[in-house]
Amino acid sequence: MKRVLLILLAAVLVASMLFMGMGCKEPEIVVETVVETVTETVEIEAPTEEADSKIPEGDVTLDMWMQDSSSHQQWLNAYIPVFEAKYPNITINVSYIPYGDLLEKLLPSIAAGDEPAIMHGYDSWVTAQDVSGIFMKLTPDLYTQEELREKLYVNLALDHFTDENGDIYGIPAWSGAAGGVLYHKDVVDEVGIDMNAIEKWEQLEEAGKKIVEYYNGDMRAFWLHPGQLGNFALGHIYKWGAEDKLFDKESGVWDWTIPESRKIHEIMLSWGENGLWDVDAGDVHTVFPTKLAAFELTGPWGKGFYSTNYPELDMDYIKMPDFYETDGIANVLYHHSSFMLSSKLEGDEKLAALLYVREIIDNPSFFNMPLEGSDWGGAINIKQWVDYTLERAEAGKETNEKVITMAKLSEDFANGLIDSGSMIPRGVIINNLVKELTHQLMRGDLTLDEFLVEMTTQFNIQEADFRDQ
Amino acid sequence: MKKLRINSFATTVSIVVLIYFLIVTVWPFVYSLYLSFFSTDLITKQEFIGFKNYEKVFTNPVFRQIITNNIIYLAVTVFGAIIIALILAYNIHKLSGWVKKLFLGIYFLPTITSLVATAAIWRQLYFPHTGFLAQLWNFILPIEAPVFLRDQKTALFSIMVMFVWRVVGMKMIILHTALDEIPDSIIDSAKIDGAYGWQYITKIMIPHIRPQLIFLFAISSIGAIRTFTEVYLLSDPVGGPNHSTEVLAVKYLEEAFEALRFGRASVYAIVMIFLLLGLVYIIYRSYQEKIEH
Numbered sequence: 001m002k003r004v005l006l007i008l009l010a011a012v013l014v015a016s017m018l019f020m021g022m023g024c025k026e027p028e029i030v031v032e033t034v035v036e037t038v039t040e041t042v043e044i045e046a047p048t049e050e051a052d053s054k055i056p057e058g059d060v061t062l063d064m065w066m067q068d069s070s071s072h073q074q075w076l077n078a079y080i081p082v083f084e085a086k087y088p089n090i091t092i093n094v095s096y097i098p099y100g101d102l103l104e105k106l107l108p109s110i111a112a113g114d115e116p117a118i119m120h121g122y123d124s125w126v127t128a129q130d131v132s133g134i135f136m137k138l139t140p141d142l143y144t145q146e147e148l149r150e151k152l153y154v155n156l157a158l159d160h161f162t163d164e165n166g167d168i169y170g171i172p173a174w175s176g177a178a179g180g181v182l183y184h185k186d187v188v189d190e191v192g193i194d195m196n197a198i199e200k201w202e203q204l205e206e207a208g209k210k211i212v213e214y215y216n217g218d219m220r221a222f223w224l225h226p227g228q229l230g231n232f233a234l235g236h237i238y239k240w241g242a243e244d245k246l247f248d249k250e251s252g253v254w255d256w257t258i259p260e261s262r263k264i265h266e267i268m269l270s271w272g273e274n275g276l277w278d279v280d281a282g283d284v285h286t287v288f289p290t291k292l293a294a295f296e297l298t299g300p301w302g303k304g305f306y307s308t309n310y311p312e313l314d315m316d317y318i319k320m321p322d323f324y325e326t327d328g329i330a331n332v333l334y335h336h337s338s339f340m341l342s343s344k345l346e347g348d349e350k351l352a353a354l355l356y357v358r359e360i361i362d363n364p365s366f367f368n369m370p371l372e373g374s375d376w377g378g379a380i381n382i383k384q385w386v387d388y389t390l391e392r393a394e395a396g397k398e399t400n401e402k403v404i405t406m407a408k409l410s411e412d413f414a415n416g417l418i419d420s421g422s423m424i425p426r427g428v429i430i431n432n433l434v435k436e437l438t439h440q441l442m443r444g445d446l447t448l449d450e451f452l453v454e455m456t457t458q459f460n461i462q463e464a465d466f467r468d469q
Numbered sequence: 470m471k472k473l474r475i476n477s478f479a480t481t482v483s484i485v486v487l488i489y490f491l492i493v494t495v496w497p498f499v500y501s502l503y504l505s506f507f508s509t510d511l512i513t514k515q516e517f518i519g520f521k522n523y524e525k526v527f528t529n530p531v532f533r534q535i536i537t538n539n540i541i542y543l544a545v546t547v548f549g550a551i552i553i554a555l556i557l558a559y560n561i562h563k564l565s566g567w568v569k570k571l572f573l574g575i576y577f578l579p580t581i582t583s584l585v586a587t588a589a590i591w592r593q594l595y596f597p598h599t600g601f602l603a604q605l606w607n608f609i610l611p612i613e614a615p616v617f618l619r620d621q622k623t624a625l626f627s628i629m630v631m632f633v634w635r636v637v638g639m640k641m642i643i644l645h646t647a648l649d650e651i652p653d654s655i656i657d658s659a660k661i662d663g664a665y666g667w668q669y670i671t672k673i674m675i676p677h678i679r680p681q682l683i684f685l686f687a688i689s690s691i692g693a694i695r696t697f698t699e700v701y702l703l704s705d706p707v708g709g710p711n712h713s714t715e716v717l718a719v720k721y722l723e724e725a726f727e728a729l730r731f732g733r734a735s736v737y738a739i740v741m742i743f744l745l746l747g748l749v750y751i752i753y754r755s756y757q758e759k760i761e762h
Contacts, residue, residue, distance in 0.1 A: 111511040129512070129729065440711065
């Protein structure tokens with residue numbers, strides 16, 4: 001009897017493993033197709049004499065850590081073969097790491113001395129750090145300070161990688177923090193909303209009310225990704241010209257009790273009262289796919305994320321409408337996907353790593369790679385790419401609407417960036433302060449007055465703490 | 470000659486274990502203590518600041534909340550899990566045959582399930598409005614279901630429920646084995662003397678399984694002070710709404726790997742170590758009292 005039971009148990013285990021294997025979906029990354037497309041559009045030039053001196057002579061293998069988002073993977077899976085084809089003696093071994101693990105792994109690995117040659121991370125991770133002790137100095141080996149600042153769109157992001165001498169230690173290449181509105185096409189079509197006509201937040205709110213009314217409250221209007229929630233009130237206050245009243249950069253003192261702060265939070269409270277937003281509707285990655293909300297405020301990476309994980313969703317994306325009672329938007333809590341190099345590289349390895357970064361900056365067509373098969377995820381910070389794409393679009397040579405939209409988004413994003421001057425890391429502001437306290441406000445755990453006082457208190461505690469480090 | 474060989478082997482093994490203990494346990498403690506007097510990110514700076522980190526930690530209004538959370542977690546999960554395990558063991562002990570084995574297996578299943586997978590499932594169960602528990606609550610009770618993990622009043626309790634559910638099986642197995650070891654002669658004598666129900670439990674059963682209870686109390690308490698995984702996986706944000714689920718280990722992670730304040734993080738580690746040492750001392754004294762008795 002025992003033997004029979006054991007055999008049965010073994011059979012069940014094997015069968016379940018087989019079924020699990022059958023049930024797993026292979027990721028649909030069609031590298032071959034993308035590479036074919038790339039060879040049509042990319043002119044692979046032979047290295048020039050001048051460039052020869054910056055090309056390593058021997059065989060080099062570089063390790064790289066990259067965030068494992070679908071858009072990053074698809075871009076890199078296409079970029080690496082083309083780079084290696086151009087420089088056959090250089091091999092890139094990339095490891096994809098989830099965002100949270102990458103954050104916790106990157107700087108401790110540098111402290112331990114076992115970081116990879118090429119690192120992907122975010123400029124907001126090093127705002128309170130002395131970057132000169134962390135990463136390789138890129139200037140003047142890569143370019144001079146002036147050249148690099150000219151080649152990149154957003155110098156504010158470069159400032160996070162700049163030491164007191166003006167030397168630069170990282171390349172902020174693109175930003176997924178450029179906010180927009182991801183929406184369910186079938187839902188807006190059914191309700192009769194023209195999303196392309198929405199240019200102001202007042203219009204988006206009206207559209208949201210229509211949706212809530214149409215579905216009798218079963219579907220909310222908004223879901224805010226934490227990054228967008230973090231920026232919403234701050235961005236409005238800055239756009240309304242009250243930044244100096246909100247935060248004194250010199251003394252590092254915050255005051256969230258100002259009238260402009262009260263006003264924007266009253267607007268957000270009205271969303272709750274009108275059923276437009278429920279902070280407890282669910283999880284950041286389940287509310288939108290399960291249609292508990294019609295709109296998600298997120299970066300364009302959100303579309304790439306959902307289209308990969310939920311391909312059945314019929315959705316589209318518009319750029320963030322102009323803020324309430326103003327023209328344009330403001331991005332105060334931006335951050336950029338950045339490339340940094342290990343300070344321990346020498347000789348051929350150093351040349352190869354610098355070459356890798358130089359190609360990203362100087363060969364703008366490399367950024368076009370994954371767009372044929374996927375949705376890209378950001379505002380590109382490389383000026384040459386934006387100018388190159390807009391020129392091609394104007395000349396009729398670039399017809400891919402996604403590419404053109406991204407170039408236009410990049411320009412808008414760059415113009416709307418504001419440096420708050422705060423030493424509090426972006427992640428702490430978003431998760432530990434704004435999201436945490438705003439949810440308490442929306443849930444009724446705090447009155448508006450209590451909320452504004454608590455925001456002021458907590459922001460000042462954190463600011464003092466990080467300035468004191 | 471034979472005695473010498475055994476002693477050499479024992480000595481060698483002991484030295485190896487001692488070296489391992491020094492490297493893996495003692496050295497990190499000493500280094501943490503050292504770092505706690507510095508302002509450092511371990512990469513670009515290391516500045517001696519004396520007791521300033523301790524001042525920052527002990528005057529932080531959240532610190533009291535953190536210690537309170539750890540103590541509540543210890544009290545509820547340790548006593549809760551042991552009491553539930555004892556009740557289950559006592560009742561299953563009365564069963565026999567395949568029914569007994571079936572129940573032992575069912576209650577032990579959560580223990581062998583991956584903690585990450587368990588946490589993912591319980592997150593789904595705790596989903597506000599649409600989660601199974603919220604729907605069940607709304608179906609049975611006239612009041613609106615709480616938002617469990619997102620409400621500061623219920624977040625820690627929700628995590629403790631999952632934890633107790635997961636660990637009660639292992640404790641039940643240990644206590645069940647202990648109950649099996651109570652001599653039949655003792656049980657029979659108790660019955661003859663009229664000791665039933667509560668009298669039997671308090672006068673006969675618990676004294677006989679006291680060593681196992683102390684053992685479970687010891688390891689559970691140490692685990693409760695060090696708790697991290699379930700709190701980290703279920704809390705949203707990390708540390709919970711209004712720090713309601715923030716515990717020492719989670720705070721250590723935030724300070725070390727998010728804020729890169731390794732000196733201040735070390736203070737939280739030192740506090741945890743001293744709490745554990747205090748706990749171990751109390752448990753050791755309990756064992757000493759038993760021996761003396």
